[in-house]
Amino acid sequence: MATEVRIPTILRTYTDGQRAVEASGSTVAELVDDLENNHPGIKERLVEDGEVRRFVNVYVNDEDIRFTGALETAVGDGDTVVILPAVAGGSVGSAAQGPAPLPGHR
Amino acid sequence: MLTIEREIHDAIVEHARRDHPDEACGVVAGPIGSDRPTRFIPMVNAAMSPTFYEFDSTDLLRLYREMDDRDEDPVVIYHSHTATEAYPSRTDINLASEPGAHYVLVSTREGAHESGPVDFRSYRIVDGEVTEEEVTIVERYADVPDEKAKH
Structure with a gap:
């Protein structure tokens, strides 16, 4: 059973630059294990303590798996899986001051 | 270096002011490989x-x-910082996941959300390394030579 998995830019170092790879499995957890077999190191970037990392989003057919059963979400032939890192951040934890602005800065 | 049109620069500042005291966030997309933020x-x-x-x-x-x-x-x-300087925080650095992007930070602290200049700075964040870059504001991209087109 092959499912297309879309890989974000930041993880393409694990897939030789490929934007999408095929993986097999009947749940997202199995897909991730299969990805790991072919692209060692990628699992750690996606999963932590048996859960999808807080700042990684995984979608099966456009649905965020947080709302559909997390790693146990079922996948099948022809389904599309998209992985996207969260776009997030914020001033919390900015205690360390940065260097002065470049000259001529606005 | 980030080259950005005044209209887009102003739209980012406006958004940051509007959402103050919450942080504002967004993207400026551009054609692949162009390095020109247009949308x-x-x-x-x-x-x-x-x-x-x-x-x-x-x-x-x-x-x-x-x-x-x-x-x-x-x-x-x-995105904006609303009480601190326009410099990437530890959180910003840890979560940065687009090595090809210009990370723009705007600060609306100290009343900048109401009036006066708003700090507008740009950075590359790659593998946890922050590099500040110059920001050039132009009226229109057509007014400056396209660096990439020369090659």
């Missing part, structure tokens, strides 16, 4: 917080699909 896309801060921002996960998927369909990159990823 301003303000995003909702799903965290609705003065110290944190996060794109809503559904909005995020829609945004990336749209950019894919239009052959665009997220050329600029911007």
Whole structure:
């Protein structure tokens, strides 16, 4: 059973630059294990303590798996899986001051 | 160096002022490989917080699909700090996941949300390394030579 998995830019170092790879499995957890077999190191970037990392989003057919059963979400032939890192951040934890602005800065 | 049109620069500043004291966030997309931010896309801060921002996960998927369909990159990823300087925090650095993007930070602290100049700075964040870069504001991209077109 092959499912297309879309890989974000930041993880393409694990897939030789490929934007999408095929993986097999009947749940997202199995897909991730299969990805790991072919692209060692990628699992750690996606999963932590048996859960999808807080700042990684995984979608099966456009649905965020947080709302559909997390790693146990079922996948099948022809389904599309998209992985996207969260776009997030914020001033919390900015205690360390940065260097002065470049000259001529606005 | 980040080269950005005044209209887009102003739109980012406006967005930051409007959402103050919460952090504002968004993307300016541009044609793949162009390094030119052309399409301003303000995003909702799903965290609705003065110290944190996060794109809503559904909005995020829609945004990336749209950019894919239009052959665009997220050329600029911007957000505001509302009580601290316009410099990436530890959180910003840890969560930066677009090595090709210009990370723009705007600060609306000390009354800048109401009047006066708003700090507008740009950075590359790659593998946890922050490099500040110059920001050049132009009236129109057509007025400056396209660096990439020369080669």
